[in-house]
Amino acid sequence: MPRPRRARRLLVALLSAVLLLVVAGVGLVWFVGPRFNVWLVPPTPQRYGDTVLTMLDGGLHASSPQWHDERERARGAIATAATLEDVDAILAEAVQVAGGPHSTLVPARTGDTAPAPQQPASVERDGGVATLVVPEFTGDLAAAQAYTDTLATGLAEPGVCGVVVDLRGNSGGDMGPMVAGVAKLLPDGVLQTFVTGERRSEVRLTRGRVTGGGTSITAPRASPRLDVPVAVLVDERTASSGEQTLIALRGRDHVHVFGVPTAGYASVNQQIPLYTGATLQLTVGVTESHTGELLGEEPIPPDTDTGSGAAAADAARAWLTEQGCA
Template identity: 40%
Template sequence: MKKVLLGCLGTVLLLAAILVGLIAYFGPEYNVYLFPPNPQTYARSVIRKLDFGLYTSEDWERQKAAALEKLKGAKSYQDTYPILKELTQQAGGKHSYFYSPEENPEIGPESQNQPQTENQAGILYLKLPAFSGDLKAAGVYADKLAGALKKDDYQAVVLDLRDNTGGNMYPMLAGLSSLLPDEELFQFDYGNGSKTPVSRSEILSQSGLDSTEEEPKEVPIAILVNDQTGSSGEMAALAFKGLENVKIFGQPTAGYTSGNQVYSLYDGASLQLTTSRILDRTGKTYENEAILPDVETEQPLEKAQGWLKEQLNTK
């Protein structure tokens, strides 16, 4: 009997040792550590994520080796930040950022931003600010847009994306989903050649919202952009670009048209890494280049209102 018990105990201990080994080896990829990581282990876990950056070229191994050499002298997580910031730019380009815990955008002022809605004589005006908040705030953002669009007291829509510098595109597009066809809106085009299409239903699924709209609302839509429309603000414009009932007014956008993966790190820092280009519905590739308006103007709202009235008068 004792031999059986000892055998069972030995098996349990062996399994426990294997489990500990697996956690120790794979855990850092998911911010799971048996003990707080030292600065070098912390930095290496970040660098493994940077391997998926869009711009990890043939020079990447040399860049990593140089960074790891510098990191040997780090005595705190804070000591690693400048090196990791530089390496993030090398791996992901201008649209990639390493944020310290204090710089984390999810706790910044943009987390309080919410849309503005106003019915202007039958033209529904929607102002979409940048947004980088938590799930609850994201739901409020999307619901405010969706609630305004559910009403039947408008015949046209203005989407004002001026000064929308980005953040989380999902509450923006989920809130506007009743205006979008349930088709491929755009694609993420990765460095390894794979592509991931994004549709209205996928946007709603990612946002945790109900997908009940069968057909998009058939109303003319004017989109306003400027040189401060960037990142997710640009993605919101691209989701509509090319539709027959849509026209874009304003100035060329900021040129942060690429797909990013966001990672939360052990100490509250975060990594925003560019991993893909963007293909719009027409097949055009965007790689951190500006979206050009259909009508370039210094008076986008006035021009948009004039175009919308023309569309309504021809019905």
């Protein structure tokens, strides 16, 4: 009877096709999965190390002779490493060469290590001047929204004729709530662009919502825009997302920056979780400001260098008075 034989052939062909798809899928996960921290079996120290070295080939300085030499050194050390922890120690040195000073390997957090307390965002009023303290920030969505709300609500209070944005000591974290918090001082549109090789990724502000940089979050009462003079305070500890917030403000009409040059970490980082629980923070690009300036590993200078300490705040207040806000 031909029909049963034909049905069996079709069934065998179907099962063979399914088997081929499964084998191809397993092969794809085996070779590509580790780049996304997906491992079919626990890796040996050597396979783990070689996988991360391939990731480091995407670093900002990976085309340099220094990285070529460092890669060879790291690969040789990984070949004799006994544990994954040994490999992480080797990679911690290598990442600085491939990505530069903004790159690092963050060890896995142990259960008994509590995160350090963070300074809260705050707004102080002195007459018509609103001073926004914009500190470093990491946290969940609820904490990010609360951070943004504090700054945005303070800006929306009546009678504000001038603003001080204090970014001193802001070493970074999540730029989304920082920029959203000062959204009322910024125009809608592209705030800055992250440039990674040929790829360009825009940070945009649209009716109080920041997208493309950190957590996408919306500031309350962001419209209408507050068109008043803005003094920005920075110091040598203003870094990373603190510098990104500076870049969003810097170079605009009625904005003047006081203090000392920043830390010089305005480059673009990619965070990659690793098998050991460590996190690879790899610098892969630079930032293009809304004025077209490329900013990366050089400190950003203030408009007026006042030195550190209270002199920056005093100069900012004097400038705001000159602009007609007291």
